[in-house]
Amino acid sequence: MKSKGELTREKILEVARELFNSKGFNATTIRDLVAATGMQKGSLYFHFEGKDAIAREVLSEATAEFMDFLSKSLSGENPGECIDNFFRCALKKHLGTGFVGGCIFGNTALEMSDSDPEFAGAIDKVFDEWISRVAVAVSNAQNNGQIRADIGSKALAQYIVATIEGGIMMSRLKKSERPMKECLETLRITLGLRNEIQNNQQ
Amino acid sequence: MKSKGELTREKILEVARELFNSKGFNATTIRDLVAATGMQKGSLYFHFEGKDAIAREVLSEATAEFMDFLSKSLSGENPGECIDNFFRCALKKHLGTGFVGGCIFGNTALEMSDSDPEFAGAIDKVFDEWISRVAVAVSNAQNNGQIRADIGSKALAQYIVATIEGGIMMSRLKKSERPMKECLETLRITLGLRNEIQNNQQ
Structure with missing residues (x-):
């Protein structure tokens, strides 16, 4: 207790x-x-000790929760399905809040990146870790012929994260799932994302 | 005077x-x-009258400047070149500030979309206009075989704006052009963007 x-x-x-x-x-x-x-x-x-100490702890808790969310949502029977599942979970997560609040890391990034290098550094690490984990799934999906292989996995992962953050921004403005949902759909098509494994490309 | x-x-x-x-x-x-x-x-x-009145005027001036920037940067000998030029101008604009300040519309979107519906509405209109103008160029480029035509021009324009906003966010965190530059490069490839007109597809 x-x-x-x-x-x-x-x-x-x-x-x-x-x-x-x-x-x-x-x-x-x-x-x-x-x-x-x-x-x-x-x-x-x-x-x-003060507001900064509270903020550090809030960020640290949010980071742990988000890493847990990533582990759970980036999962599936194969790498392509992991990414597709992650997209669906991300949309569901924000739909659940009615697009209020948004992404604490994106919010804090835009608020603090010029004014507080320590905070900016901590948030940058969250983005780096997010991109790295997505890049592993992208690389595996590329090896399975489930994502286009003509662009590096790290660049694709960074572009996925950027597009999701932008999609959340626009969905928050409209309080509508449409922009984020459409951005994810466009991501799927432009990535050439397939849930099934293309054995001939393995 | x-x-x-x-x-x-x-x-x-x-x-x-x-x-x-x-x-x-x-x-x-x-x-x-x-x-x-x-x-x-x-x-x-x-x-x-007060802070709100100042903020409304700041936003209104920034909107006029941005529309002017869009008109000047979304220009070129053909629609594909317009989009490529817009990408280059957007990167140059933020490089010029050392990725300090970022996009006033993106910043205000994340700060105000839950707390101030009037402001959120004004910013949403800026994004809508931005997307509409990019969509016209995308549609023309699709007709010229300069951008993939298997996704609607409005969806592609929204995805372009989302990816750019996310790229600015990550470049601001790192105070480096790399994320935004790479996101724009990935956009070019995933859009199938070509500067030259494919006459056979006209």
């Missing part, structure tokens, strides 16, 4: 994550956190 | 745009604007 202190800490992180996503990190004040948690300022400072 | 009032107004807008891009709109306060412009608060309020 979790201690009262652990529960308090979790609540602070949960509320902070919502505020960072809806208002942005820079605009969220300790006063906002006090109001939204209903806690005393002293209690916040007992658990965290 | 511009009046003193016009110059003051321009200075406020210029400083506000920099602050909105570096800190975000929500985190920028009237106090920040006073400090950065070196003006009196009263002078700011003489020219604008």
Whole structure:
């Protein structure tokens, strides 16, 4: 069972994550956190040194969750199916929130990349890891004839991640799944993605 | 010659745009604007009703500039060249800032799409217009055999804009042209973009 202190800490992180996503990190004040948690300022400072420490922890938790999401969604009977499944899970994930909040890494990237090199570095690592994991699946799919092989797997993985981030951006603006869904569909076609293995190309 | 009032107004807008891009709109306060412009608060309020009015004007100016950029960069001897030229100009534009600031529409999209429907609507219109103009060039290029014709021009245009926004995001994180440049290169290949007209397909 979790201690009262652990529960308090979790609540602070949960509320902070919502505020960072809806208002942005820079605009969220300790006063906002006090109001939204209903806690005393002293209690916040007992658990965290300040807003930066809370933000680091929020980012660290979100990173762990996202890596778990990647492991679960980049899965299937073969590499092509892994990528197709990842596309479907990514769309479902954002559909589930009604395109509110978006991608915490994309949001923080645009907010912090000029103002906070430490944060930018941490987010850059998340993107690098995301791209690397997708690149492994792309490379395997290329070996199976399930994705076009005339472009390097790393370049294709980076392009997949970029297109997804852009698709989320436009779906958030319209509060509609259409842009993200259509971007994923266009990705499938332009990648030449096939769920079945082309044995002749192995 | 511009009046003193016009110059003051321009200075406020210029400083506000920099602050909105570096800190975000929500985190920028009237106090920040006073400090950065070196003006009196009263002078700011003489020219604008408040932060929202300043933001609307910044967005409106940025939109006009961007439409002008689109007209100039989406140009060339034929539709395929127009698109290729647009890619080169977009990269050059962000290279020129060292990937600081990024795309004001992308930044504001991620910051405001959940919190301010009026702003989100204005930004959504910019994206729609951007996509429409690219779609015209894509459609013409498809008719000339300069872009693959198995995907609709509107879907391809949306995917181009999404990939560019994602590429800018990753280049800003790394402060390197590499991600955006590679995304544009992958776009060229996956679109089947050719600068020369394929007469046999006309």
